Amino acid sequence: MASFTLPALAETPDAWGPPAEPSGSHSVLPPDFEGIPFVPFAKSDKIGRIADWNATSDNASVAGDRGRGGRSGRGGRDGGAQSYGAGAAASTFAYFHGDDEATFSVVDNAKAAPRGRGGLASFSRGRGRGGARGGARGAAPTRGGARGTGRGGVAARGGAARRGGWKDWDKPQRVRDPSVDVGAEWEQLEEIDFSRLSKLRLEVGEPTEISAHGTLYEYDRAYDRISSVRFEKPLQPLDRVRYNPTTHDDPILLDEAAKPAQAGADGTAAPVRIFATDSILALLMTANRSLYPWDVVVTVDPVGNIFLDKRDGGAFDFVSVNENAADPPLDANEAAALADGKDAKSATAVNSINTPGNLSLEATFINQNFAFQVVNEKKSKQLPGGPNPFYDAAAETDTLASCGYRYRKWDVSSSADEPVEIYVRTEVDALLPPASKGAAPQYITIKTLNEFDSRAQGAGGAPDWRSKLDAQRGAVVATEMKNNSAKLARFAVQSILAGADNMKMGYISRANARDASRHVILGTQWYKPREFAAQINVNLANGWGIVRTIADLARKATAEPGMTSKFVLMKDPNKQVLRFYRVPATWGTEDDEELGEE
Incomplete structure (x- = not known):
């Protein structure tokens, strides 16, 4: 089973970062991380790009160079700047996920569209009567489900939603009078x-x-x-x-x-x-x-x-x-x-x-x-x-x-x-x-x-x-x-x-x-x-x-x-x-x- 052990770093009160060669006879960095350059980033740089695991890993760009123009792949928008970690240590950040996704599968539990019964049901598919009225044609109607009316509301056959009528928004709000007037001394x-x-x-x-x-x-x-x-x-x-x-x-x-x-x-x-x-x-x-x-x-x-x-x-x-x-x-x-x-x-x-x-x-x-x-x-x-x-x-x-x-x-x-x-x-x-x-x-x-x-x-x-x-x-x-x-x-x-x-x-x-x-x-x-x-x-x-x-x-x-x-x-x-x-x-x-x- 793979594991990772965090290396011990020596204190450097007079400098920033780990020393190149401490008092010991070997470097504090593991051999795999030696040779990775320290690249200062500007505030406008997207440093999160190093975590783009879907990017192609090669010698030119490990994580983020999706096209020949650099980071965005839109024809040199970034000026062809190299991504962080490019160079000799590019393989350090490379992640190969092909083997993991080979065993992954999705279970589709969505209901299948009902089969046509001929007559008006088949006719409604072509005219959009069973689906969204005025929207995409060919939407299969669902029995007992919501039907788009295209007239200000959604109706439900056998459900609680009400079919919206023409100018439903223009109806006055229903206001009832109280059964007894509330007195000022109440x-x-x-x-x-x-x-x-x-x-x-x-x-x-x-x-x-x-x-x-x-x-x-x-x-x-x-x-x-x-x-x-x-x-x-x-x-x-x-x-x-x-x-x-x-x-x-x-x-x-x-x-x-x-x-x-x-x-x-x-x-x-x-x-x-x-x-x-x-x-x-x-x-x-x-x-x-x-x-x-x-x-x-x-x-x-x-x-x-x-x-x-x-x-x-x-x-x-x-x-x-x-x-x-x-x-x-x-x-x-x-x-x-x-x-x-x-x-x-x-x-x-x-x-x-x-x-x-x-x-x-x-x-x-x-x-x-x-x-x-x-x-x-x-x-x-x-x-x-x-x-x-x-x-x-x-x-x-x-x-x-x-x-x-x-x-x-x-x-x-x-x-x-x-x-x-x-x-x-x-x-x-x-x-x-x-x-x-x-x-x-x-x-x-x-x-x-x-x-x-x-x-x-x-x-x-x-x-x-x-x-x-x-x-x-x-x-x-x-x-x-x-x-x-x-x-x-x-x-x-x-x-x-x-x-x-x-x-x-x-x-x-x-x-x-x-x-x-x-x-x-x-x-x-x-x-x-x-x-x-x-x-x-x-x-x-x-x-x-x-x-x-x-x-x-x-x-x-x-x-x-x-x-x-x-x-x-x-x-x-x-x-x-x-x-x-x-x-x-x-x-x-x-x-x-x-x-x-x-």
């Missing part, structure tokens, strides 16, 4: 981005049933026979009453909050109690999927109880449509900005029925009426806790919808020294009769997916349900999971919180794409809530961690013990950020008083 306490939310974790056990109220109807099995779009049924508008009050308007939760918190039998402290509804809790647990703005009012009462409330007319009362689509529906202002200066056809988008607000109202109408229609009101069961706590039979005559309220409690303590409990009002929509005699009935929730117009702006690339729902239902569901990730995650979490055994999903479409008032049921499908949540990657431990973090922020930010403190947690309308504000304790009540006077 104080921002915390700003949490979604990347931090996704890292939170809290494992929570099974809940404890407190009580159950309301009347549930049996699900009508006749709607399971809609196995094809050929057997579609019209969606019938029904006049039914269903209550969805906020936490502070729930008498059952207020009764629980009025009871003093009990310390543990083993001497542990009394637990901190949180009160919420399943709709508020589900939105918080899936907050990192939301794009539209929303807000939650957090109130800490003098005892230390934490209430999570919604505002009337907020995001909790309506169902969003294609919120997570790559190109979500445009609202009136955005449509007006796009139509400004354009033709009259584009200007009609201002009053379109496919704006986010109109689509949300339509989806909420569909979701409620489908749940009203698919139950058999002749077969009912009252839950053991009693009738609907929000219905006054003496003052109201409207027909109640099928709805059961299950009040449940979870232990969300992170340590035994600091117990925390959360009380939640959950809702179930109907029940299934027991499969065998003596078995308990099963609770179910009823939800819908709706199609408005597969060719309209904001459809998110959804296929036409009437032609694809029977043969490619998986593709339809996958597209909905992509375009409505936040909505479906909320559906799954609400069903899990309510302890529902099954979730019934209805596929509803417009009878006419231009008429938002008439709809038909194209199909139905059963899902297990936990399996459905796993299918759309909903992590309940992450959701409980988000809820507990928000409760801890409210507790730490409480100004004075024994006083009521109020906060607002709001989703930034244009960023993936949650903002936590301290607001005056009277905020919100003033608006309610003004509405009452009007």
